[in-house]
Amino acid sequence: MKSKKLNKQTVTYGKKLKNARISLGLTQEQVAEILDLAPRYISDIERDKTRGSIDTFVKLCNLYKITPNDLLSDFIEFDIQKTDTELVGFYNLKDESKEVIYTLIRYFNKQQNL
Numbered sequence: 764m765k766s767k768k769l770n771k772q773t774v775t776y777g778k779k780l781k782n783a784r785i786s787l788g789l790t791q792e793q794v795a796e797i798l799d800l801a802p803r804y805i806s807d808i809e810r811d812k813t814r815g816s817i818d819t820f821v822k823l824c825n826l827y828k829i830t831p832n833d834l835l836s837d838f839i840e841f842d843i844q845k846t847d848t849e850l851v852g853f854y855n856l857k858d859e860s861k862e863v864i865y866t867l868i869r870y871f872n873k874q875q876n877l
Contacts, residue, residue: 776834777811783827784809786852798822827851 784794791809795802800819807813814820824831828851832839853864 772838774814774835774838775811776814777809779829779834780823780827781809783829783851786850787827787855788852794823794826797826828854 784791791805792802794800795805798805798819804813804815804819808815808819808823815823820831820834824834853861856864
């Protein structure tokens with residue numbers, strides 16, 4: 764069996780974390796306070812200046828209700844299901860607001876004959 768040489772790549776997920784934070788309506792300062800971290804540290808992670816510790820990575824995933832797969836799926840060479848990090852705030856909406864969105868989805872799918 765031949766060994767496949769892996770491409771050298773830089774793993775970045777700061778933009779996805781930022782999108783998830785914004786979709787939940789949180790500021791960097793609020794996230795830093797909740798996780799007992801410095802706001803600058805959150806900013807550095809979102810700008811991919813640092814990846815942060817694994818502990819911080821897990822805390823951010825839990826806070827934003829996303830999985831590591833959601834953040835790392837672009838770097839994995841096999842198919843995994845991922846969540847659009849810009850939509851995680853959807854799950855915090857009231858049921859009435861979710862229903863409006865579901866109605867719009869059904870409408871647009873019908874328009875496209877899906």
